[in-house]
Amino acid sequence: MSQSRKQNQNIRGKTFTVKRSENSGSPRDFPKLVKAPDSQQRGTKASSKQYPKKIESFSVKDNTLYSLEYDSRTKTDVEMKVGRVIYIKEIRQDVETQSVELELEYYYKNKYHRKIISRKQLLKNELVKLLEYGLDVPDYKVTKVQKFLNLQEEQAPYHYTHSQLGWSEIEGVEVFKHDQSIGNDNLISSYNGSFNIKEKGTYETWKQIIYNDVVPHTPLCLALTAGFASPVVAWIAKDLDLEVLLLHAYGDSTTGKTTAARVYVSPFGAPTTKEGGCLLKWSGTHNGIIAQLVGNQGVPLAIDEASMNKMKDFTEILYVLAEGMEKARMTKELQLVDRRKWSGVLWSTAEHQLTEKANHNTGIKVRLTEIESLKWTESAAHANRLKESLLENYGQAGPIFIRHIQALGKAAILKRWKEWQVRCVDAMPTKDQFSHRIGDKLALLMTSAELVNECFDFDMDVDSILDLLINIEQTNAGERSVGDIAYRYFQEQVMQHQSKFEMNGRNEKAYECWGRIALKNGKNEVTILPSVFKAIMAEGNFEDTNVILRHWREKGYLDHDTSKLTRRRTAISEVEDFESIEKQKEVRANFYCIEIPDGLIDVKENEKFPHLLNNHMPLQKKSFL
CATH class of the missing domain: 3.40.50 (Rossmann fold)
Structure with a gap:
């Protein structure tokens, strides 16, 4: 079994004494810090306590704190009772924040209890507030209790702690904080947080x-x-x-x-x-x-x-x-x-x-x-x-794995990642503009699989893991293009709401008209007002319709005027009482003209657009285009 020894540590100009293991190579050889209790008192038998017996003018016996006082009558020092014993069981300093907390142990109602306090609570006005927990610190005793604790603090066991987990730089050294910090044998801290990461079993x-x-x-x-x-x-x-x-x-x-x-x-x-x-x-x-x-x-x-x-x-x-x-x-x-x-x-x-x-x-x-x-x-x-x-x-x-990758070094890990990044992208049967970004992430997983096999001799089938990841990403690739997803969603909405479109020259059933569906140049085309289109897409959680429409324009789905996403079309009144072409121009408007696949809806060639623009109302209300 390894012998423990004392090692002087220095944090921000202060020298402390802590214990560490001779053999720091094993995750089980580190000194273990007792998990910090919460603020509730915990009772233990008085006979099991090992409190300090004597510090300068103070002494402790029978669970009671005494102070040596000068008696002017007898001109001798006399041992006077201060109160029930209170002492610092342990000091903990957080390596991240440098804050210090003290674990007090005190005698109350025939039992010992523990209480975690911050160091600033050693101030008199803070110390008396601990009366509510059973500590014997009334106003007339607090001065002597405070002096005793200040003296005893110099002898109390001291430990570094950390409340956060994972990689961090402590005193210029990169460490990994787990149940014990890993990476700096000269400064070992113990976890003092809410997650249960202390090893269990073997x-x-x-x-x-x-x-x-x-x-x-x-x-x-x-x-x-x-x-x-x-x-x-x-x-x-x-x-x-x-x-x-x-x-x-x-x-x-x-x-x-x-x-x-x-x-x-x-x-x-x-x-x-x-x-x-x-x-x-x-x-x-x-x-x-x-x-x-x-x-x-x-x-x-x-x-x-x-x-x-x-x-x-x-x-x-x-x-x-x-x-x-x-x-x-x-x-x-x-x-x-x-x-x-x-x-x-x-x-x-x-x-x-x-x-x-x-x-x-x-x-x-x-x-x-x-x-x-x-x-x-x-x-x-x-x-x-x-x-x-x-x-x-x-x-x-x-912790064993962390030591393995620390021994290899970050440069070696990065080299492996670059090699796997190329392999992952090459393995993708279908590539898009995001393939290299996805390859970066897959390479991290594959590098890790390789490292796990090395560290633990597991012999996992890395080729099978890669095949699985590629299949997962190829499935997701079809869902990554917001333009393609939006196009499928728009087709579904058109099919579901056919009755709200003028089609084949009539719109007999609709009390709310969204637009027209007709054959144009041999292709099925949906003509729809921008306000209606945006409302439909917003219901499907598509935020930016311009991004979608630009994607459709690149795909050739959009009939549009030069450098625009819309097409100017004329809406002819059902009354058809226009006296001149000028009056028809007055009801010309911008529409989105979107091609949909053949066979989706049975439509015929139709050049007219017989709807009333002046009666148009927002989506989900009775309206006409």
Whole structure:
């Protein structure tokens, strides 16, 4: 067993003494910090306490604090009772904020209790406020108690802590903060936060579970790879200007999506949705979800069951999640608030696509990879076996992997990523303007799969993982062009609402007329007023119709005047009492003239457009063109 030793540490000009392990190479050899208790008191037996016996003029015995006072009558020092004992059990300093907190232990009602306070609460006016928790600090005692605590603080055990996770630079050294910080043997800090990332079970058992129940099944290999990719993505994101990698698995509730999420987080933390688990829930507010992610730079987290969220529009939160940064805000003094950040990979699950409840922006579809209805597990027994095993064994493999990639170095990782980027793009049978951007992301996953095989000797089939990713992306590629999606949506609306268009020279059934459908130059053409078209597209969550129309113009779907998106057409009154061509010009207007596929609707050649422009009303009200 390794011998511990004392090592002088220096933070911002102050020298402290902390303990560290001789053998820092193993994730289990680091000194473990007792998890910080919350602000509630916890009672323990008095006989088990090891409080300080004597400090200068103060002494402690029988759970009572005494002070040596000069007795003027006897001209000798006399031991006087101060009160029930209070002492500092431990000092913790956050390496990120440099803030110091103290764990007090105090005697009350025949038990010892603990209370976490900030160091500023050692001020007299703050210390007396702790009376409500049972500390013996009334006004007439607080001066002596404060003096004792100030003296005893110099002897109390001291530890570094961190409350954020993932990559960070501490004292000029890049480290990865997990249960213990990794990367600087001279400054080791312990996690003091809300996530349960402390290892449970054994590494050997976890590895056997993965080898038996994950490695033979390619979809689960992808989930495992994504979890290990999170620190890789976060580590090189700044060098490559990458966003957060968003993966969303959707499909029927029996396909094993949540089991895949458990596999994804298990190397780094508890694969559970219970408090402290790394499986978060979508059933929260926008700000509540974001608050759980801030400060995490590479530890994999999942958000389970978006189906439970009542959010009607996921557009905004998807952009924020992918950007890895809070929205800009200002204080009352008009100063910008620092935007909290996160990075890595984020896994999501639901029974539906997230893009179904979002605007049809291409940006969202490029940022979000949606994985449809994969059979993540082979059976219910397979899923249950993984769930039960992983809930008892997690958190060991992540630190081992971090040490592996640190030993390789960032330059070597970037070189592999570039090689995989070329391979991923070359493997795409159909390419578009987004292929290279998508290839960047796929290459991160494939680089990580290769690194996982090296680190753990798993022998995952990387070619099968690549084939799966290419199939997923080719499926999504057809949904990335907002112009193509909008064109299909427009056709559906025209078919659904045929009665609202004048067709074949008549419009007998319509009380609300949207336009005309006719054959023009041998092609089916829908002529529609811009205001009506924009209202129809807005109902389908298409925000910018000009982007859509320009795409259609490039595709040849739009009949238009030079350098415009519209065509001037004449609407002839049903009364047909125009006396001259000048009067007809008065009712000429701009229309969108959109070609639709042959056979969609049975239309005939018709040159007239018999509707009344002066009676036109907004969409969903009785109107005529």
